[in-house]
Amino acid sequence: GHINIPYFKVDNNTKEHPTKIAYIQCCGSMSEKKGWKKYCSSVCCMYATKQAMITKEHGDLQEDIFFMDIRSYGKEFEAYIHRGEDEYGIKMHRGARVSNVEENPDKSLTINYTDDQNNGVSETFDIVVLSVGLAPPEGAEEFAKTLGIELNNYGFCKTSVFKPLETTRKGIFVTGAFAAPKDIPTSVAEACGSSAKAGAWIVKKDFTPCAPKKYPVEKDVIGKEPRIGVWVCHCGINIGSVVKVPEVVEYAKTLPNVIIANESQYACAQDCLESISKAIVEQDLNRVVVASCTPRTHEPLFREACRDGGLNKYLFNMANIRDQCSWIHMHQPEAATAKAKDLLRMALAKAALLEPLVGSEIPVTNAAAVIGGGITGMNAALDIAAQGYPVHIVEKEKELGGYARNFNFKEDGICVKDYLAELIAKVEKCPLITVHTGVTVKDIPGFVGNFTLRLSDGKDYPVGGVLFAVGAKPYEPTEYNYGKDAKVMTQIEFEAKLKDGYNPQNVVFIQCVGSRNDSVHYCSRVCCASSLRNAIKVKMANPMANVTIVHKDIRTYGFREELYQKASCLGVKFLRYPVTNDMPAYDGKSVKAFDSTLGDYVEIPVDALVLATGIAPDRENKENLAKMVKVPISKDGFYFEAHQKLRPVDFATEGVYVAGAAHWPKFMDECIAQASGAASRMLTVISKDKLISEGIVAGVNEALCDGCGVCVGCCDYNAVSLVKQDDGSFKSQVNPGLCKGCGCCVASCPSGALEQKGFRTKQIIAEIDACLDYPVGGE
Numbered sequence: 001g002h003i004n005i006p007y008f009k010v011d012n013n014t015k016e017h018p019t020k021i022a023y024i025q026c027c028g029s030m031s032e033k034k035g036w037k038k039y040c041s042s043v044c045c046m047y048a049t050k051q052a053m054i055t056k057e058h059g060d061l062q063e064d065i066f067f068m069d070i071r072s073y074g075k076e077f078e079a080y081i082h083r084g085e086d087e088y089g090i091k092m093h094r095g096a097r098v099s100n101v102e103e104n105p106d107k108s109l110t111i112n113y114t115d116d117q118n119n120g121v122s123e124t125f126d127i128v129v130l131s132v133g134l135a136p137p138e139g140a141e142e143f144a145k146t147l148g149i150e151l152n153n154y155g156f157c158k159t160s161v162f163k164p165l166e167t168t169r170k171g172i173f174v175t176g177a178f179a180a181p182k183d184i185p186t187s188v189a190e191a192c193g194s195s196a197k198a199g200a201w202i203v204k205k206d207f208t209p210c211a212p213k214k215y216p217v218e219k220d221v222i223g224k225e226p227r228i229g230v231w232v233c234h235c236g237i238n239i240g241s242v243v244k245v246p247e248v249v250e251y252a253k254t255l256p257n258v259i260i261a262n263e264s265q266y267a268c269a270q271d272c273l274e275s276i277s278k279a280i281v282e283q284d285l286n287r288v289v290v291a292s293c294t295p296r297t298h299e300p301l302f303r304e305a306c307r308d309g310g311l312n313k314y315l316f317n318m319a320n321i322r323d324q325c326s327w328i329h330m331h332q333p334e335a336a337t338a339k340a341k342d343l344l345r346m347a348l349a350k351a352a353l354l355e356p357l358v359g360s361e362i363p364v365t366n367a368a369a370v371i372g373g374g375i376t377g378m379n380a381a382l383d384i385a386a387q388g389y390p391v392h393i394v395e396k397e398k399e400l401g402g403y404a405r406n407f408n409f410k411e412d413g414i415c416v417k418d419y420l421a422e423l424i425a426k427v428e429k430c431p432l433i434t435v436h437t438g439v440t441v442k443d444i445p446g447f448v449g450n451f452t453l454r455l456s457d458g459k460d461y462p463v464g465g466v467l468f469a470v471g472a473k474p475y476e477p478t479e480y481n482y483g484k485d486a487k488v489m490t491q492i493e494f495e496a497k498l499k500d501g502y503n504p505q506n507v508v509f510i511q512c513v514g515s516r517n518d519s520v521h522y523c524s525r526v527c528c529a530s531s532l533r534n535a536i537k538v539k540m541a542n543p544m545a546n547v548t549i550v551h552k553d554i555r556t557y558g559f560r561e562e563l564y565q566k567a568s569c570l571g572v573k574f575l576r577y578p579v580t581n582d583m584p585a586y587d588g589k590s591v592k593a594f595d596s597t598l599g600d601y602v603e604i605p606v607d608a609l610v611l612a613t614g615i616a617p618d619r620e621n622k623e624n625l626a627k628m629v630k631v632p633i634s635k636d637g638f639y640f641e642a643h644q645k646l647r648p649v650d651f652a653t654e655g656v657y658v659a660g661a662a663h664w665p666k667f668m669d670e671c672i673a674q675a676s677g678a679a680s681r682m683l684t685v686i687s688k689d690k691l692i693s694e695g696i697v698a699g700v701n702e703a704l705c706d707g708c709g710v711c712v713g714c715c716d717y718n719a720v721s722l723v724k725q726d727d728g729s730f731k732s733q734v735n736p737g738l739c740k741g742c743g744c745c746v747a748s749c750p751s752g753a754l755e756q757k758g759f760r761t762k763q764i765i766a767e768i769d770a771c772l773d774y775p776v777g778g779e
Helices: 044-056 076-088 140-147 184-204 246-250 270-282 295-308 320-325 333-351 375-385 402-406 418-429 491-499 527-541 558-570 619-629 668-686 710-714 744-748 760-771
Strands: 008-011 015-016 022-023 062-066 091-093 097-103 109-114 122-123 127-130 228-233 257-264 285-294 315-321 361-362 369-370 391-395 431-436 439-443 450-455 462-463 465-468 487-490 506-513 546-551 573-576 591-597 602-604 608-613 656-658 691-693 698-700 720-724 730-734 753-755
Touching: 008 744, 022 044, 022 109, 044 062, 044 076, 062 127, 076 608, 109 127, 127 333, 184 320, 184 668, 228 246, 228 270, 228 333, 246 257, 246 333, 257 270, 257 591, 270 285, 270 295, 285 295, 295 315, 315 320, 320 333, 333 744, 333 760, 369 375, 369 462, 375 391, 375 402, 375 418, 375 431, 375 668, 402 418, 418 431, 439 619, 450 465, 487 491, 491 527, 491 608, 506 527, 506 602, 527 546, 527 558, 527 608, 546 591, 573 591, 591 760, 656 668, 710 720, 710 744, 730 760, 744 753
Parallel strands: 022 062, 022 127, 062 091, 228 257, 228 285, 285 315, 369 391, 369 465, 391 431, 465 656, 487 608, 506 546, 506 608, 546 573
Antiparallel strands: 008 015, 097 109, 109 122, 361 691, 439 450, 450 462, 591 602, 698 753, 720 730
16 A cells, blocks of 8 residues: 655654654553563564554655564565565664653654663654554444353454364354454455355355346447447545645546546445446447456456446556656656556557457356365365265365374364364265275366266266465474484374373474575474474373473464463573574584574473474475466465455365365365365355456457467467367467466467457557557657
8 A cells, every 4th residue: 555654743843854753562461460461462573563564665765663573474574574664664673671761852753772682772763653553443342242142351253273274153144253363364364264154054044145236238239320428536645645636637528438436445446446337328438438446456446336326347447657657656646647648548549449348158067076175175066065066075184184194283172183083073074075095097188068077987976176285394304413312203203102191301393494594485384383282282191391492482372371471470581593503403412503592502401302394385386286277376386375365265167165274274174164265266156156267368369360379379378279270270269268368478479360359450559649649650
């Protein structure tokens, strides 16, 4: 979003922009103090960093963030923090403890704090921003009482690890921050998951589905002069603080074919969308242009408004005056306004030549494939089957369960192995689920609604959608003489030994082994909580045991902060070493590490050295599957979703979804919730008898096609093929179910036989002419 740099008052007559801004994390959170929240709000570290980065784009400011532990545990979060430090120059004060903030006579503020080496420091800033965290919504108790559901100790909706989307009352489900503080991608995925749970519930109750939405008959625009309506959006201050929107509106009124031109505070708001639909009818509009933000996120909204007004949705065009004007030229309002006029003029020129388009009907196979038979895959399969659709689970190992078979701990008082056994039994008893163990996927040809699942046993199965739940694997350490020294073990191995009665006296946990280093940049998310859980077990069994956790940051976000607090109360010691220093050393008898608090190295005797190893992607397996359906993999080796916030469990390839550790390292409850989210998205496809493809796809003029096949080789989506004709020649053919409308084949065709609907040559030329301010269609 857009941030206006705030002023601070020097006196009643003088205001100045700040040059130094401080952010203090965890204000009112993560403390036993009266009135403070004991939990971590999960999102504040990233919010503060984002605000600091955006603010830096407005000017040369000094920005400092003070925190005990930076909790950048999510997907690409660690890279984002490093970007803030390295590219934006944000100063991160790790391990800082702020004691107080004092106001000075000149209205500046002095922060008194203890740094990570226990030195008392004072520094003056113009503005101090407090990260105050998230609290349950007002009226939560009354709301819960009305619904007959329970709240947890913190006032949020009570859930459980193995049923993260279910409340304590059957048939009532929860999603988002009412269950616990969480970010947007998690909330969106959970929202999808809750809809799957609710859908399964109403299926059991023989619920009559709502009638599909009805649209008015589309008006005939063929052969009629363009009558264009224009809406220019302020987007609050995102656009309006830079671009002179009223001036752009007045300019629009002078352009050819424009019947009406309006400005809107938020064009995507429901009242404005309704006004667009109404104007189409009342003003007899046959084209609509909106100048606002990006079509990547908002175009579907405006297209829907056009349909509601009886206009073909492809008779709509957008000018992106946010990303391409107000954001990129935020310090040049005159130039940004002039450019907005240019973009609007171009959009209008193209809009006048737009044609109604219709997508193709695609029949759908009402069955699903889930690749991976771990906790994520099995939960997803059960959610799909619960709504009456067949599911194929493909597991490369000889039995279901995935890596969870190695877990020896309890969650919510239930042993994970007991839960896993119950889950497997449910899957095996479900008549709609077919389990294929000991086989791998050889290929997945096809497109949304019509895939073929080809297995290594030679069998093929038609499915409408595919869900990747292939998980990840633990990093295999080479550090600390692992595998050769019996005292050195991983968390899983240590956990198993504790279950068998192992009772060491001196235990050291080393965090971030295989994570957050030069070769593996990300945080593996689960390691800190695992170490704390095992450290607590050791202290509970032997209160006199010496337990030390050597760490960079402790990342017990959300309600997992309870583990941190409990371990501290039991006497577990925490030794923070600088991110810039080498990892702690081990000589077979003791661990030597730099203690930031002491400012010197310390030696800790060791009976058991436990390595908190990270979670690593199964790159070979992931890459093989990715090639089959043309989905991307991040540089870290995890699958890339279509959009981190808007489509967190979808791939760009329609009909293919992702959940669990294949997407990013996660806890079990997060994997289960995301599995339900991906199942819900799958159900939006396989529950239909047919789909309507996108109208903006490539088309072939067979009279011009010479069958050279250049277009086939350049298509990343396998949408173009050569089809043999009756005379023995070959012609290109585009599958609208696979085509993404990228235009690569159109650009590659040497004979001009391919053309992109919605981006025809005459439409593009009209835009170019308008850009150069030539008469449309001129020389």
